[in-house]
Amino acid sequence: MNIRNIIAENALAVFLKMLPDNIKTAWQFAKNNARCNNSKSESKSLTDILMLTHALEKAFSLPNPRKSFGLQKAISLLDKTERYIAKFGWNDSMTVPVSVLKEYISYHERSSAKSSEITTLERHLDKIVSSAMHSDTFNSGGAISVSGKDLTEHGHGNFEELASNRYSIRNFSSAAVSDEIVYKALDIAKKSPSACNRQAYRVHVFKGALKNALLKMQGGANSFYATADKVLMICADANRYYTREPRLGYVDASLFTMSLIYAFTYLGVGSIPLTLGIDQHTLDKMKRDFDIPANEIPVVLVAVGNYQEKFEVAMSHRNPVESFSKFH
Template sequence: MSAFLTRATRYAISRTRLGEAASKIGDFCHHFYYSFSERTPEKDKQRLKFYLFKYHHIIEKGLALPKPNLCFGQPKIINLIEKSESYVKKYGHDKIIDSIKKTIIEYLAFHEKQGATLPEKFERKLLDFSAQANSNCIGGLRPVVKSEMNNLTPQEFNDFVRCRYSVRNFSNEPVDENLIFTAIETATYAPSVCNRQSWHVHYYSEKNTIRNILYHQNGNAGFADTIDKLLIITGDTRAFTENESNQIFVDGGLFSMNLILALHSAGLGSCALNTSYSYLKEHSVKKIARIPNSERLIMMLAVGHTKQNFDVAASPRKPKYDFFTTHNY
């Protein structure tokens, strides 16, 4: 009997490892198929738009350095302009084009202020492209006064974060969807690689739909029926290149935490629900939730009003020295 159990255990482990390997292959194939190529990003509108965000932000970052190199980034800027013109030709004028033009104008202004001479042909290309720019758009640099960042003391922020809990006991009060929409807008100020903002939020308010989706998530037992709204945060693989397969989860996680805190600031409770699926199961859940296949699931987020009094898991935290190392050399 013990020998049989050993064989059965080994077989189960083997199947688990094979299943995990198959999922990793699925992850690789998904990223390989949907990610954009640096050489040919024009495969579709979204890939090209993410490409423009990436290279536009490279110029912005260059201008924001303490001492930008004179005439920096010329090949990248020429390429950005050519890809922008291709975008306009295929898909029409968009806000991203206005932002790029404004950044090009600031690039020109920086060199004029420095008394630097740009190559004539290069400068002409920049001037022609940035003509008729919309000065009211966001792009280039934004001046910041330090005092505007001092809107919370460390203790106030500490108190705010420490009273944020994962709620599994919501009230019957319906959530005004405008509170959620405002929180989503606030969350967009999370950092993302080269400002590509690959995240997407799928919003569900119909009870049967929420129930059907949560049936395939194993962390909501006992409180699923109290959830008033459900959000699924995803990342769009088309925002990334071949070496950035993990970045979709980093950016999506940063956005999700911002969203959780924004909901908390609105007086709402939330609970992050993991989407740690095999690749095939993730595909099935996306189909049920009507999520495009180019996206990857980051997490589900249960949302509702809290009761006046309720219990939460105490969730003790590790002391910081368990996960903090000083390197003084």
């Protein structure tokens, strides 16, 4: 091998070659992410509201919600919503947060758990909504009651029916999902497209104590991880990508994951994707503790389990197509 080729393959040389693009990307993201200049930007302030709305809404679908669950989140959401409206005025993005807050109050009323704090919250919310002179019917947030039988039947309908009846499940039954079913779902999902057909997705399946330990470490399933039967870690094999492609593995693994989630839905198995957008230290520890090879990049977890007979799912309202698309 000549000296040029030796340098081209050297880890330090490859690292230095990758730096300019990565510094540029990090700088662009630093300026545009939700934290930077958050309070000055309508769009970034809205992100805080969406996160709190989701955190409060998903609590309705957890096993045995506690009395007065989420009070601090509800107070914080109301506060941020009020500040947003005062600064940027009322717009359609406020409908879901207000709906979730209204449902939060109704839920406690229905279950005779309306504390004085929730009564104060209600008064405050009514004031904000009436001063924004808004008379919408706020029914775009909260939980929906579903049955395992209906979800399984919809899973066998046409694609539109399957997709519109898929929900993230946060309260599974105690019945196990067999390894054969997981294998079948993986077999269906492998038809996903991947860059140059490199098929760089890698999947690790955990159950029992390992499943619990992994989900505890992930941290976003604290109130329901014990009800899941298995968890799949979807990784991307870095060996399959070149220096200009550090994010391509995330794309391939994510496309695969969506197919996998639909495959589980089709097979009558409930699932939920769980973020691995966590700090690098925890991710490294996760790789060590769960025996993930160094060349694999953990992308996302998918917890799976069987449906209960009847249970609740978060409504997770979707915005209209016009709000996120532009036909050029």
